[in-house]
Amino acid sequence: MRIMRGTIYRDYTVVVNPTGAPEGRFRDAFSVHKHVDGEPDLRVTVYQRSISEATEYNTEKEAVESALKHAGVWIDGEYP
Secondary structure: OOOOOEEEEOOEEEEEEOOOOOOOOEEOEEEEEEEEOOEEOOOOOOEEEOOOOOOEEOOHHHHHHHHHHHHHHHHHHHOO
């Protein structure tokens, strides 16, 4: 079983999925989930960067950092 971790930013949880790239590379795919009554609700995705949209990186760290950056930009756009 694969375990993915979420990062809380504002009223959202960002779940990064850096797998799926060929030859040991990593992608910056992620999903964003809004909190309901102050609690994360992972059943509802409000935004995602799919594997087909993601950029490939040489390291998992680079992919995760990029995903969190893109997610933060999207979330910040929700709080003008």
